[in-house]
Amino acid sequence: MNDLSPTRLAPDAYGTLSEPDTLTIQRLLPGPVERVWEYLTQSELRRQWLAAGEMALAVGAPFEFVWRNDELTSPPGARPAGSAEEHRLECSITELDPPRKLAITWGSTGGVTFTLEPIGSKTLLTVTHRRVCERPMLLSVSAGWHTHLDVLAARMAGQEPEPFWDQIARLKPEYDRRFPA
Numbered sequence: 479m480n481d482l483s484p485t486r487l488a489p490d491a492y493g494t495l496s497e498p499d500t501l502t503i504q505r506l507l508p509g510p511v512e513r514v515w516e517y518l519t520q521s522e523l524r525r526q527w528l529a530a531g532e533m534a535l536a537v538g539a540p541f542e543f544v545w546r547n548d549e550l551t552s553p554p555g556a557r558p559a560g561s562a563e564e565h566r567l568e569c570s571i572t573e574l575d576p577p578r579k580l581a582i583t584w585g586s587t588g589g590v591t592f593t594l595e596p597i598g599s600k601t602l603l604t605v606t607h608r609r610v611c612e613r614p615m616l617l618s619v620s621a622g623w624h625t626h627l628d629v630l631a632a633r634m635a636g637q638e639p640e641p642f643w644d645q646i647a648r649l650k651p652e653y654d655r656r657f658p659a
Contacts, residue, residue, distance in 0.1 A: 490504075491624065491628070492624065492652075492653075492656060493620050493624060495657060496606065499608070499609050499611050500588075500606060500610070501607045501610060501619060501623065503623050503624060503627060504604045505602075505603050505627045505630065505631050507601050507602075507634050508599075508634050508635050509599070510596065510599070511577050511596050511601045513634070514603055515576060515577035517630060518580055521533065526629075526633050527550065528629075528630070529545040529546075529567075530543070530544045530546070531569075533571070535571070537572065537574050538570060539571050540568065540570045541569055541570070542566055543567045543569055544564065545566070545567075546563065546564050547561075548643075550626075550629050550642045551629065551638070551639050551642045553641050554643055555641030555647070558646075561643075567585055569582045569583050570583050578593065578594050578595075579591065579592065579593050579594070584607065587608060587611075587615075587619075588608030588609025588610075590605060590606065591605070591606045591608075592604070603630075605627065607619055616653075617650050617654055618650065620653040620657070621645075621653055622646065625645045625649060629642065
């Protein structure tokens with residue numbers, strides 16, 4: 479059953495804390511669920527908004543994400559001191575229900591779940607990042623997902639996204655303000 483209320487059709491761009499250490503963030507994206515699924519699971523499409531990395535679609539399958547955030551937007555904006563040109567993360571698939579749900583491990587956190595729901599001709603993508611316990615990491619993860627999802631939405635709509643690092647710098651203090659200390 480779909481809730482077709484205006485709020486449901488146009489979710490707030492900002493993530494929320496669905497639990498004290500769990501970020502939930504949504505985007506209503508153009509196109510069918512299958513198209514969004516391809517942007518989640520195909521390395522060549524995923525690298526345009528998040529990170530590259532070949533992914534065998536099987537529960538337990540390991541894979542590596544490779545971030546090159548300077549390549550996501552042109553211009554990329556000012557990369558903060560201490561941020562590397564490239565970042566890698568070993569992950570594995572923990573749950574798989576194509577093309578509706580993908581759950582993966584994510585470093586020392588409780589993992590990330592991507593849920594896709596058709597809403598008319600669009601797709602509601604919900605990202606849930608669990609057990610992000612330390613506040614600095616929570617703020618970084620929140621600004622990061624927000625920015626990466628904005629890049630995805632722009633790419634899928636054929637638009638040019640805001641410079642990646644400038645948006646991260648703008649969003650971290652906003653998430654600090656929005657989330658209780």
